[in-house]
Amino acid sequence: MDRKPTKRGLGRGLSALMADVQPETTSDAATTAPRRPDMMVPIEKIEPNPDQPRRRFETEDLEDLSRSIKEKxxxxxxxxxVSPRDSLKYEIVAxxxxxxxxxxxxxxxxPVLIxxxxxxxxxxxAIIENIQxxxxxxxxxxxxxxxxxxxxxxxxERLAEALGKSRSYxxxxxxxxxLPEDVxxxxxxxxxxxxxxRALITSDHASELAKQIVSRGMSVRDTERLVKKAAQGETAPKPRAASKSAGEKDADTKALEGDLSAAVGMKVSVEHKDGTEQGKIVISYNSLDQLDEICRRLSAVE
Known part of the structure; x- marks a missing residue:
């Protein structure tokens, strides 16, 4: 099979490079019509870029995409x-x-575009593809x-124009x-x-406040109020103590609640029935976005 690489002129700008890169989706189905490939290449003749900035590829996402590829x-x-290491092979750009x-x-x-x-x-x-x-x-x-x-x-300005976003974004x-590394x-x-x-960017106590926000599953609006109070030298209000009629939770249960809240990014309450092995877990959400996230995570569980 003859190789007919598509030549590109010098001096192409960022927008021209962007035109080659289509945003990836799990189903490999783009919103625009697919480009006509230059040729079909045996998969063993294609090799990855050793300098690819993206190092992590989630197995579950690859399996989803693999199933879609088998079908479509x-x-x-x-x-x-053309690979700079072996002229008989091709190196992946995107x-x-x-x-x-x-x-x-x-x-x-x-199918490939050369x-x-x-x-x-x-x-x-490669960086542009990852951003998309x-x-x-x-x-x-x-x-x-x-x-x-x-x-x-x-x-x-150039990034905003090429990516179709505002400069302020x-x-x-x-x-x-x-922000601090832990945040x-x-x-x-x-x-x-x-x-x-964004609410924490202006705070001098971002790390400490972030721990409270995560453990308590605070909303963005509550976070903004917390940051404002911290800037005024006020301490953050402590959660109200549980009603004595409900029973005081032991340290292990409280620690479990903290771990679960940190894992899901929302307030989690573990309510165990004394003397039994039964109970319930309550996840509190502060917005429809958080509700959607809960549904997404539960739906992903096989």
Missing amino acids: GVIQPLIVR GERRWRASQMAQLHEL RDFDDTEVLEV RADLNPVDEAAGYKQLMEKFGHTQ IANSMRLLQ IEHLADGRLTTGHA
Whole structure:
């Protein structure tokens, strides 16, 4: 099979690079019509980029995508270039997730778009592809914007225009990286939302407040009030003690409630019936978004 790489002119800007990268979805079905591939390539002739900035690929997500590929095939072609290590192979520029899922689906060949990218452009496209992921957490998204600006000199205005977002969105996203490391970890793991994190940016006590917010499952509005009180030198109000008629909970139960609240990012109450092995767990939500998150997590359990 003859190789006919698609040549690209020098000096293409960020918007031109963006045009090659389609946002990935779990079903591999994009909202726009799929691009016509340049050719089909045997899967064993395709290799991953060793400098790919994305290192984690969730097994469950790959299995979901693999099932979709078995049913519908690979809808969006991979973007590749001739491998700099082996001229008889192709290196993935964008689409490693599809390549991994296709291996699981035991496909023999994949559709590809061939581009003549240099090493710098390969890294740039890889970062852009990661930013476009639907399931990207706000910390990784902000880190992607920072990389594009620091490594390639892109301004917030250029990023906003190419990505179809406002400049203030880019700026507010990158401000999240100013938070202490422990707060950033809560945000990356989903224990805090972007709204919580934005309220904490201006606080001198972000770490301490974040622990309270997570353990108590506080809403964004309650967080804003907590931050305001802390700035005024007031201590945060303590949770009201449980009614004595309900019985005082032991230390182990309270510790369990704290662990569960931190895990789900919402207030969790464990109510155990004394003298039995029965009880119930109550998850309190403060918004419809939190309710949707509870439903999503429960629906994902097999």
